[in-house]
Amino acid sequence: MKLTLEIWRQKTRDSRGRFVTYSISDASPDMSFLELLDVLNEELTQTGEEPIAFESDCREGICGSCGVMINGKAHGPEKGTATCQLHMRKFRDGDSIRVEPWRSKAFPVIKDLVVDRAPFDKIVQSGGFVSVNTGSAPEANLIPIPKPIADKAMDAAECIGCGACVAQCPNGAAQLFTAAKVSHLALLPQGQPERYRRVQRMVDEMESYFGSCTNFQECEAACPKGISIEFIARMNRDYLKGSFSGSGG
Amino acid sequence: MSGLSNFYRSAVGKKALMAASGIVLFGFVLVHMLGNLKLYQGPEKLNAYAEWLREVGSPLLPHSGVLWIARAVLLAAVGVHVVTAAQLTLRNWQARPQKYRQREVLEATYASRTVRWAGVIIGLYVVYHLAHLTFGWSHPDFIPGDVYHNVVSGFQIWWVSGIYIVSQIALGFHLYHGLWSMFQSLGWWNSSRPPDWRRRFAQVFACIITLGNLSFPLAVLTGLVK
Numbered sequence: 001m002k003l004t005l006e007i008w009r010q011k012t013r014d015s016r017g018r019f020v021t022y023s024i025s026d027a028s029p030d031m032s033f034l035e036l037l038d039v040l041n042e043e044l045t046q047t048g049e050e051p052i053a054f055e056s057d058c059r060e061g062i063c064g065s066c067g068v069m070i071n072g073k074a075h076g077p078e079k080g081t082a083t084c085q086l087h088m089r090k091f092r093d094g095d096s097i098r099v100e101p102w103r104s105k106a107f108p109v110i111k112d113l114v115v116d117r118a119p120f121d122k123i124v125q126s127g128g129f130v131s132v133n134t135g136s137a138p139e140a141n142l143i144p145i146p147k148p149i150a151d152k153a154m155d156a157a158e159c160i161g162c163g164a165c166v167a168q169c170p171n172g173a174a175q176l177f178t179a180a181k182v183s184h185l186a187l188l189p190q191g192q193p194e195r196y197r198r199v200q201r202m203v204d205e206m207e208s209y210f211g212s213c214t215n216f217q218e219c220e221a222a223c224p225k226g227i228s229i230e231f232i233a234r235m236n237r238d239y240l241k242g243s244f245s246g247s248g249g
Numbered sequence: 250m251s252g253l254s255n256f257y258r259s260a261v262g263k264k265a266l267m268a269a270s271g272i273v274l275f276g277f278v279l280v281h282m283l284g285n286l287k288l289y290q291g292p293e294k295l296n297a298y299a300e301w302l303r304e305v306g307s308p309l310l311p312h313s314g315v316l317w318i319a320r321a322v323l324l325a326a327v328g329v330h331v332v333t334a335a336q337l338t339l340r341n342w343q344a345r346p347q348k349y350r351q352r353e354v355l356e357a358t359y360a361s362r363t364v365r366w367a368g369v370i371i372g373l374y375v376v377y378h379l380a381h382l383t384f385g386w387s388h389p390d391f392i393p394g395d396v397y398h399n400v401v402s403g404f405q406i407w408w409v410s411g412i413y414i415v416s417q418i419a420l421g422f423h424l425y426h427g428l429w430s431m432f433q434s435l436g437w438w439n440s441s442r443p444p445d446w447r448r449r450f451a452q453v454f455a456c457i458i459t460l461g462n463l464s465f466p467l468a469v470l471t472g473l474v475k
Contacts, residue, residue, distance in 0.1 A: 019350065069349060069351075069352070071351060071353070072349065072351035072352045072353035073353050073355065098350065098351055100349055100350060100351070103345055103347050103348065103349050104344060104345055105343065105344055105345060105346050106344075168352070168355065170341075170352075170357070170362075171341035171344055171345075172341070172344030172345040173341070173344070200255065203259060203261055204255065204259065207259055207260050207261075210344060211340060211341040211343075211344030211345070212260030212261075212263075212264065212337050212340060212341055213260070213261075213264065213433075213434075214337075214341070214361065214364070214430070215361065215426070215429065215430040215433045215434070216356070216357035216361050216362070217356045217357060217361075218354070218355050218356055218357050220356065221355035221356035222355060229433065230438040230439065232433065233432070233433050233436045233437060233438035234436065234438060235261075235436075236261055236264070236265070236433070236434060236435065236436040237435070237436025237437075238436070239259070239261045239262075239436075240256075240261075240262075240265055240435070240436060243253055243255065243256040243262065244253070244256075
């Protein structure tokens with residue numbers, strides 16, 4: 001496959017970035033998108049150019065590190081797929097592909113396509129945990145949990161924290177990420193004691209970095225795990241309950 | 250941090266206030282449209298209904314008492330709705346200082362993407378509408394108390410009807426996204442999979458109100474009501 005890539009290059013956090021165009025003459029349709037970048041980087045290294053910085057780790061769609069904007073869509077054109085699982089057969093020979101980093105005030109570009117997603121960690125640190133004394137793991141079936149609830153909690157827990165929700169949202173809001181992290185604990189018995197305090201703290205932390213939700217539903221469409229905006233409604237309800245019952249704070 | 254003081258400062262809280270004020274305004278536009286259907290029953294019924302709106306509640310309340318209470322509630326709802334919308338919009342515009350060269354729309358409806366601007370159109374329209382049919386300032390042939398005459402002679406001017414028609418279409422789109430968002434902002438989710446009853450609700454009521462309101466200028470323009 002012949003492809004033209006237009007890729008955002010930016011040397012450091014503070015430098016001005018720009019798009020640079022690269023041509024690839026022999027891409028295989030069986031390559032993943034990251035493998036395409038690997039091949040391009042190999043060529044760049046041989047010609048003495050600086051390779052393109054991008055993040056990747058597991059390359060099997062579960063670590064959440066590889067997200068980039070591909071032709072204006074977070075993780076590219078295929079629904080429910082992270083960038084690493086996107087294959088070049090989804091493109092046509094001769095296509096031009098524009099690659100941009102996530103753009104959000106909260107996610108500054110570190111280099112080229114790599115952004116700093118530390119605010120996600122801050123949100124989780126503010127309450128995305130259950131405070132228990134750790135010891136040996138308890139017996140798994142000690143606390144009975146109805147199957148539909150366990151399933152729902154697992155749906156929320158699918159979030160890999162890639163940031164596609166923020167990247168696609170016209171408001172740069174992190175509602176879907178935060179709602180998933182709130183809900184997978186709020187649904188389970190272990191999460192109940194801190195339920196309302198948790199949602200208050202996590203929402204407040206989130207709002208210190210990100211825009212707010214206007215129910216465009218772009219996040220759900222962009223999410224490689226297909227996490228539902230139902231969790232945003234759940235988070236809103238818990239936040240409102242916590243505010244009015246005084247059980248937050 | 251105490252919950253309630255934090256509530257107003259948070260965007261999630263402001264969205265809940267937008268939803269709550271939106272419910273009040275939705276109730277108003279629905280009742281307003283239903284009341285206006287009296288246009289089809291002729292001048293006596295419509296004018297009597299307008300007079301009843303002033304008399305209702307007396308002698309418990311002074312003449313026009315209920316009307317002014319309703320106006321105060323509506324004004325407060327508009328104030329909350331507009332202030333929170335403006336604050337949230339400004340906040341959201343700051344969230345992405347460096348724009349994308351390309352960002353495609355995946356799922357967002359036309360109504361959701363234009364909801365702010367439809368809101369602005371509705372705001373301007375309400376000012377015009379009050380000046381036109383409530384106070385009569387911008388009406389060339391206004392007779393206080395003769396609602397039927399004012400409506401019919403007002404809508405006979407084609408561009409006046411045009412303003413009403415465009416504004417009601419904007420209201421329809423605004424209501425569709427607003428009503429659906431209300432469930433989301435107040436935390437009412439759809440536990441069953443599609444069809445999403447929240448979207449159905451929003452579509453049905455946005456259509457009922459828009460079609461009802463559009464029928465009035467169209468009925469006058471086509472000569473069905475004269």
